[in-house]
Amino acid sequence: MTNQAGANVTDAAKLTQKKCHKVTFAVPMEIPSQYAPRQVEQRWYQTWLKHKAFASTPDHRPAYTIVIPPPNVTGVLHMGHMLNNTIQDVLVRRARMRGFNACWVPGTDHASIATEAKVVQKLRAEGVKKSDLSRDAFLEHAWEWTHKHGGIILEQLKELGASCDWDRTAFTMDEVRSDSVYQVFADLHAKGHIYRGLRMVHWDPEAKTSLSDEEVIHKDINATLYYVKYEVVENPGTYLTVATSRPETIMGDVAVAINPKDVRYNALHGMHVRVPIGGREVPIILDDYVTTDFGTGCLKVTPAHDWNDYAIGQKHGLEVLDVLNEDGTLSAHGLKYAGMERFAARTKVAEDLKASGHLAKTEEYASTVGTSERTGAVVEPRLSLQWWVRMPELAKPALDAVMSDEIQLIPEKFKNTYRHWMENVKDWCISRQLWWGHRIPAYFYGPGEHDYVVALSAEEALEKARAASGRADLTAADLQQDPDCLDTWFSSWLWPLSVFDGIRNPENPEIQYYYPTQDLVTAPEILFFWVARMAMAGYEYAGKRPFERVYLTGIVRDKLGRKMSKSLGNSPDPIQLMDTYGADGVRMGMLLTSPAGNDLPFDELLCEQGRNFTNKVWNALRLLKGWKVSDDAPADEAAEWAVTWFRALLDAELSELQRDFDRYALSEALMRLYKLTWNSFCAWYLELVKPAYGQPISVGVYRATVDFFDTLMAALHPFMPFLTEEVWHLLSERAETDFLDFATYPTSGGTAYDPTTFAIMEEHVVALRTFRAEKNIAFKSPLTADAATKPAAWPAIAKLTNTQWGDAEGGLPLRAGTFELRVQVAAEDIDVEAEIAKAQKEIEYYSGFKRSVEAKLSNEKFVAGAPAAVVDAERKKLADAESKIEIAQKLISQLAG
RNA sequence: GGGCGCAUAGCUCAGCUGGUUCAGAGCAUCUGCCUUACAAGCAGAGGGUCCGCGGUUCGAAUCCGUGUGCGCCCA
Numbered sequence: 003m004t005n006q007a008g009a010n011v012t013d014a015a016k017l018t019q020k021k022c023h024k025v026t027f028a029v030p031m032e033i034p035s036q037y038a039p040r041q042v043e044q045r046w047y048q049t050w051l052k053h054k055a056f057a058s059t060p061d062h063r064p065a066y067t068i069v070i071p072p073p074n075v076t077g078v079l080h081m082g083h084m085l086n087n088t089i090q091d092v093l094v095r096r097a098r099m100r101g102f103n104a105c106w107v108p109g110t111d112h113a114s115i116a117t118e119a120k121v122v123q124k125l126r127a128e129g130v131k132k133s134d135l136s137r138d139a140f141l142e143h144a145w146e147w148t149h150k151h152g153g154i155i156l157e158q159l160k161e162l163g164a165s166c167d168w169d170r171t172a173f174t175m176d177e178v179r180s181d182s183v184y185q186v187f188a189d190l191h192a193k194g195h196i197y198r199g200l201r202m203v204h205w206d207p208e209a210k211t212s213l214s215d216e217e218v219i220h221k222d223i224n225a226t227l228y229y230v231k232y233e234v235v236e237n238p239g240t241y242l243t244v245a246t247s248r249p250e251t252i253m254g255d256v257a258v259a260i261n262p263k264d265v266r267y268n269a270l271h272g273m274h275v276r277v278p279i280g281g282r283e284v285p286i287i288l289d290d291y292v293t294t295d296f297g298t299g300c301l302k303v304t305p306a307h308d309w310n311d312y313a314i315g316q317k318h319g320l321e322v323l324d325v326l327n328e329d330g331t332l333s334a335h336g337l338k339y340a341g342m343e344r345f346a347a348r349t350k351v352a353e354d355l356k357a358s359g360h361l362a363k364t365e366e367y368a369s370t371v372g373t374s375e376r377t378g379a380v381v382e383p384r385l386s387l388q389w390w391v392r393m394p395e396l397a398k399p400a401l402d403a404v405m406s407d408e409i410q411l412i413p414e415k416f417k418n419t420y421r422h423w424m425e426n427v428k429d430w431c432i433s434r435q436l437w438w439g440h441r442i443p444a445y446f447y448g449p450g451e452h453d454y455v456v457a458l459s460a461e462e463a464l465e466k467a468r469a470a471s472g473r474a475d476l477t478a479a480d481l482q483q484d485p486d487c488l489d490t491w492f493s494s495w496l497w498p499l500s501v502f503d504g505i506r507n508p509e510n511p512e513i514q515y516y517y518p519t520q521d522l523v524t525a526p527e528i529l530f531f532w533v534a535r536m537a538m539a540g541y542e543y544a545g546k547r548p549f550e551r552v553y554l555t556g557i558v559r560d561k562l563g564r565k566m567s568k569s570l571g572n573s574p575d576p577i578q579l580m581d582t583y584g585a586d587g588v589r590m591g592m593l594l595t596s597p598a599g600n601d602l603p604f605d606e607l608l609c610e611q612g613r614n615f616t617n618k619v620w621n622a623l624r625l626l627k628g629w630k631v632s633d634d635a636p637a638d639e640a641a642e643w644a645v646t647w648f649r650a651l652l653d654a655e656l657s658e659l660q661r662d663f664d665r666y667a668l669s670e671a672l673m674r675l676y677k678l679t680w681n682s683f684c685a686w687y688l689e690l691v692k693p694a695y696g697q698p699i700s701v702g703v704y705r706a707t708v709d710f711f712d713t714l715m716a717a718l719h720p721f722m723p724f725l726t727e728e729v730w731h732l733l734s735e736r737a738e739t740d741f742l743d744f745a746t747y748p749t750s751g752g753t754a755y756d757p758t759t760f761a762i763m764e765e766h767v768v769a770l771r772t773f774r775a776e777k778n779i780a781f782k783s784p785l786t787a788d789a790a791t792k793p794a795a796w797p798a799i800a801k802l803t804n805t806q807w808g809d810a811e812g813g814l815p816l817r818a819g820t821f822e823l824r825v826q827v828a829a830e831d832i833d834v835e836a837e838i839a840k841a842q843k844e845i846e847y848y849s850g851f852k853r854s855v856e857a858k859l860s861n862e863k864f865v866a867g868a869p870a871a872v873v874d875a876e877r878k879k880l881a882d883a884e885s886k887i888e889i890a891q892k893l894i895s896q897l898a899g
Numbered sequence: 900g901g902g903c904g905c906a907u908a909g910c911u912c913a914g915c916u917g918g919u920u921c922a923g924a925g926c927a928u929c930u931g932c933c934u935u936a937c938a939a940g941c942a943g944a945g946g947g948u949c950c951g952c953g954g955u956u957c958g959a960a961u962c963c964g965u966g967u968g969c970g971c972c973c974a
Contacts, residue, residue: 422973597912607910616939872958875919
């Protein structure tokens with residue numbers, strides 16, 4: 003059927019293209035030779051949605067629940083989401099197929115600081131300042147922004163194939179979730195877990211808000227250390243030198259501290275120094291905290307601008323002089339620098355100190371600086387009145403749960419980190435000076451720090467305020483609600499409970515059925531932000547763990563090992579990737595290389611590998627669909643052999659697959675299926691059962707083949723939902739709604755598999771193929787071979803190598819593993835010298851090997867000390883080596899003779 | 900500075916409690932192929948002081964010590 007025109011076209015193409023596509027002709031049916039994923043994917047996802055394939059309601063089956071780590075509502079899908087959600091989908095789909103009532107709850111997070119920052123930025127671009135707007139007006143803009151950009155990411159997740167129950171989509175600021183937040187705030191406050199306190203906090207001068215410890219990212223920097231001279235008041239003309247990295251805070255100095263044991267400064271005890279700018283006199287104080295070997299051993303004490311200085315200040319009863327405004331410019335205490343931006347002020351102060359002769363020297367040193375996770379601004383320590391959650395008591399059960407594996411971390415190595423953090427947990431600053439978020443439900447009725455009530459509504463607040471103040475004449479106008487918002491994590495920590503309305507209605511059937519959830523899939527970066535706190539909330543509000551296991555993914559990095567980020571521009575666009583490789587291809591690309599907890603060095607090549615695999619599967623389908631099935635097809639021993647072999651192999655691999663999943667080794671599970679499908683099924687099995695050209699295939703073999711293919715598709719479905727669904731429906735007549743998700747996940751029957759039969763067959767085939775290649779004998783011309791004993795798998799060997807069993811007297815000895823064949827070959831096809839040289843090399847190698855084994859076996863201690871099985875194995879090695887040497891020697895004598 | 904972890908083929912990684920799963924996989928590379936499912940393919944091949952050093956043992960990639968390099972968390 004070779005089409006002459008077609009052949010000409012390819013030849014021509016070959017001249018211009020490095021890799022040319024074959025021109026297809028006479029395709030048995032209308033299935034294209036290349037799989038086109040995008041149409042298939044869209045079609046199936048719509049069908050799934052139409053039939054609510056992923057919807058879940060409580061029933062008699064056991065529940066399997068995952069709550070999505072809610073992405074930022076206005077965000078777009080990035081590679082981290084791709085990884086994270088692919089993993090969740092694999093777990094959920096597999097659970098569904100295993101008979102669980104699988105429920106994957108989607109949703110989004112209002113992302114207080116990030117969203118507010120974006121809205122502020124957008125308004126600024128339009129010439130509107132946040133400070134010019136009322137709270138309500140600003141919130142209107144924020145909601146508008148949220149509605150405009152909100153939910154895009156969820157649509158993108160659908161492209162990925164995420165099998166979420168979309169009817170359950172939740173938002174951290176919708177009614178149920180908001181009510182839950184307020185209720186929890188009120189409850190924790192009533193229990194005394196929430197309090198107000200004046201403390202040092204991390205301050206983001208760009209967002210003008212406080213941050214929690216976890217929202218601060220420490221970065222290594224090269225800092226400059228300034229050596230500044232302070233004149234000793236009691237001894238004019240003499241100076242004490244202080245090393246500081248922050249000269250702009252000098253105006254806030256209230257003391258200079260030295261270590262009492264530092265003998266260099268004994269003479270200065272009890273004296274004072276003059277601050278070089280402003281000229282205030284401050285005492286020299288003694289404190290053990292000061293290290294004698296850093297800088298000069300003298301520390302300027304600026305309680306308003308350093309955590310340690312604040313502690314020293316407290317201890318010594320020193321004043322707090324705040325030289326900075328909330329936006330990071332210098333305040334009135336900054337004297338003539340007032341109004342300057344902090345870093346500009348640093349440079350200017352240093353210049354002025356130098357000019358006045360107070361700057362002794364500067365030196366570079368490696369230091370770290372805290373930056374805001376969301377805005378990137380260098381954070382300032384700032385003394386302010388904030389709301390706090392007392393942690394130790396809440397943390398205790400959450401710590402114990404992980405230590406006892408009631409909540410299992412995967413991989414386990416994160417347990418140590420978790421414990422370390424939980425044992426040193428500090429109180430959680432939950433107030434943010436932002437408008438976008440849950441407004442703190444505290445209402446002030448008087449000027450006092452404690453003149454407030456916590457209430458769930460303005461009416462309730464008024465009632466409580468009247469009672470608290472004893473003033474029945476209070477009106478709503480007398481109440482001032484706290485202007486601050488709650489930390490975003492104060493709503494996300496309730497997520498596994500709140501998505502089932504478990505805070506407001508703890509007895510409702512949904513929370514009873516779905517909670518605790520089974521798996522949580524998230525990044526280790528938010529282990530403390532989120533995971534630990536969900537555990538705390540879970541025990542506090544449900545008395546139970548929120549999840550059984552936490553699967554921690556790694557960070558997606560580029561080839562250079564850099565974290566993928568928008569600012570670096572090194573992150574591929576996931577949608578574009580899916581357009582190029584198909585969602586299944588990309589899913590596979592993400593999973594091929596990501597063991598739990600390991601970073602994922604992303605390479606598009608992996609997606610290509612995934613895409614190629616989908617195409618491979620697709621073409622296996624084409625092959626099957628092209629076969630004619632017949633009741634009276636000629637008997638095919640090779641095919642029969644293959645069916646028996648593959649059935650056993652498949653069963654054994656399914657058992658290993660189960661073990662991979664049990665260990666949450668998803669990449670290994672996928673790789674196992676990849677090899678099983680491509681190598682075992684396509685490369686060996688299908689070649690063995692493939693009927694001769696134009697011949698039909700027997701019904702029995704065909705049915706077995708379809709059955710195997712079905713099983714592989716089912717096993718692969720969690721990883722590649724679209725392709726497998728498509729193939730599953732094309733393999734056999736099936737109703738549209740007969741989704742693979744509702745099929746049973748294949749399991750092993752537990753039969754033992756002995757790999758030696760196949761291995762012997764493979765060794766013979768490889769030997770004969772190599773033989774052909776070396777002698778340049780075309781596949782079409784049959785070989786004739788024999789051996790001392792005919793291998794059991796001979797029909798298979800014969801079919802794959804086009805070799806006949808027959809008298810090969812005088813043929814060339816051919817070693818296949820530890821077996822020996824004789825292959826008839828024309829004398830002119832033999833390169834005698836080369837054959838002898840090859841054989842001699844082999845003798846040399848195996849003689850050396852034999853000596854080493856003999857040495858081992860003659861070692862009495864080894865024979866006495868090692869278990870019998872090991873000794874036997876060594877003896878077998880020896881025998882094998884001897885037989886190989888023998889074959890080679892025989893070959894030489896034959897050729898030479 | 901305190902804590903945790905890692906180092907195996909060019910790359911990404913498997914190798915459980917020491918011994919035939921012991922030096923492996925996938926990708927990449929090389930060679931030959933448009934063979935009637937698939938060139939997004941087929942067949943074959945090469946490639947490693949298991950980071951260095953020392954120890955325990957009949958036997959170490961695997962256990963112990965130490966050095967080096969890298970990563971993460973906390974201060």
